[in-house]
Amino acid sequence: MFVAWRDLRFAKGRFTLMGTVIVLITLLVGLLSGLTAGLARENVSAITGLPADRLAFAAPPDGRSVSFTDSTVTASQWRDWAARPGVSAAEPLGIRTLNAAAGGRTAAVSAFGTASGSGIAPGGTGPGRVVLSTSAAKELDVTPGDTVRLGTLDAAVAAVSGDASYSHTPVVWTSLGDWQKLGHSGTTPEEQATVIALSGAGADWAAGDAALRTSSKTIDEALGAIGSYQAENGSLQLMRGFLFAISALVIGAFFTVWTIQRSADVAVLKALGASTRYLLKDALGQAVVMLTAGTLFGTGLAVGFGALISGGDVPFVLDPLTVLGPAAVIVVLGVLGAALSIRRITAVDPLTALGSAR
């Protein structure tokens, strides 16, 4: 990188301009990644935090996919699931979004109803007793011992635990009986829930689904059953994807122009005996240095901004995956974009350094 380093120092303005573009793109991608992860957490953390291997939904009609909104499972289904070989636990879980009120405050919450003694909810729930996530407690400004009103049900706050959230609403854990009183979605008098949380090793899930008219999904697959999650996450990931593509194109365009501008120098170096490999390494090294420096600076800014806003109301996740992941992708895509542009070095004819052949 003998020439590349000196080019970087000599053409400061040009490389600073390009570096600034990389910094801004990295900052934008970093902020968008943190926001995407934050919104996703608010959408699904209650589901991803469940200590279960799979969730069994009521089998949807042909041609439709499972959905938390449309699913209703019955007591006979979760009891039969519990009795199947290889299944260690089959816990009913009711999910319903409603308004909660305490004092003069109201908040939209998701009521998660679980059977007594169930291992999937924090301890403390029971008839007339609920456990609030910290966000719900904060929004309603309640502490253990206070009373909250969930729909038509008054319940005592037994504890405040965890920060589970579902479909952008904080979770309130209730007993299954209380949850069922909040609204009966089926037409049969049988005890009901939304899904069954299944655990076990070696169980034949497909056979169970066929026998019990359910559709069991892994936790990751089940996230797709939250309607808002797919649309929201899909849109944000598409924006991230476009930003990645734009960064690769911008970097590729810069190095295309840069390589064309210095083709006379490349011809001289070739005439002097520089191998094509040497020249490619030199140019690619230059791209890597610029990309790495720009990305590191942009990531630093994203971390700074993220730290400022993540403590407030903005859902923002600041962790290695949201910070370093996008940075690595930008570097890799940028190097690919640069490599495609730089390869025109191979076509430079050293004869041009001598002037036209006479």
Place this chain on the structure above:
Amino acid sequence: MSLLLDHVTLTYPDGDGRLTALDAVSLDVPAGSLAAVVGPSGSGKSSLLAVAATLVTPDSGRVVVAGTETSSLGPAQKAELRRETVGIVFQQPNLLPSLTALEQLQVMAHLSGRTSRTARERAGELLDAVGLAVQAHRRPHQLSGGQRQRVNIARALMNEPSVLLVDEPTSALDHERGAAVMELLAGLTAERGTATVLVTHDRTHLDRADRVVTVRDGRITEEARV
């Protein structure tokens, strides 16, 4: 180590046919000798230089550079031969804008994988030899035309070439500076024992050459010892 062109023919595509740039040209330049190649524009002077520098492969004939027959060499081997054995002084100095005068020479050592202090010292000595010790840390835009041409010459000598190919070194210089450059090239050829080929259309300074070869229409028409 000498330079030998033996019945070299070179043609270029020209419309539907081909233009003959060199027509069975033979030239033998022994070590320590300076051969000046003169002729009008389009006579084949620069084609001769390009063939000798292995930048162009002739249609037929042999090119032997410092004992190496070049016809069987691939692009990478030719690049290595140019790097290690051939020094090229370009018509325009062709200095890299981001490098100082010293670095213009150091880059030659770097291309050969030599990055030692010795290379830096040698670059300094060469700049001193061409009278540019004071300007060693200046970039091309901070040097005069004559100074740039002297850096161009010093760069060609950096890897101690056996063959020195010089293309119109005085075309951009006034008479006094042109004479100084010719004096320098003749001195370096004798002192370092290079086989030097100097292509020029300027007959003013030919007294510094050991012999003068005239090229016309791709053929050597006259050869005279000075």
